[in-house]
Amino acid sequence: MSRTVEDLVAEARSRIREISLEELVDTLAGDLVLVDVREPDEYAQGHLPGAVNLPRGVLEFQIHAHPAMGCVADEALAVPSRRVVLYCRTGGRSALAADSLRQLGFTDVCSLAGGFEAWRNADLSVSME
Template identity: 45%
Template sequence: MKNAHQMVEEAKRIIHEISPDKAEEALPSADLLLDVREPDEFRDGHIPGAINIPRGLLEFKLSSDPELENRDQKVVVYCKTSGRAALAARALKEMGYLHIFSIEGGFDAWQQAEKPVIKPTMPDFD
């Protein structure tokens, strides 16, 4: 029986991981920037232009949204540290998506590289 770490390591052997610098270069031509973290993580900050589909809902959302069914889209995916993104990239690959890139080190590495981040603020009702 495999544990989560083994599953992530196995996924990383078959997906395409790119550095935050390469990801930043790839984003202008990407069709979809996918954040697979949980909604509260996304609300705390995310890469500009990202849409949030939590890892646990990914296959269901992709299967039910006609805008996301094009398997030839260029997709960049990330999570906090790259584990969930690796599993998501593997799932996308298994679903027939052809151009999947996962950000190595995830959102944490993106922030450490001082790349742009959106941190939404709550409205002030005073």
């Protein structure tokens, strides 16, 4: 029996932590990395302030070397205990991405419930940079 994308997302959500928009807003001043896993064209049309773009399709291959993850020039491993909050348009891709990072050993990774749409619907500021 084959599964649907919705099944895969539901399974991922059962293994990860999702945070609410309110919880994210309360923790934005803390030490965290905010990762937009949408495609570059989606990111360019607007994203959460301070977010870095690591598309879902390359996330697992590039996360360990991204400077936002605490890497230094001569060290190719990210700090796996660093708090990482992932988001996409509505939360499906970021749930899958959070589950992948959890499997890669990241210990404090979560997905934003409702994603970028929840952020925009709350009339919070959007960055175009």
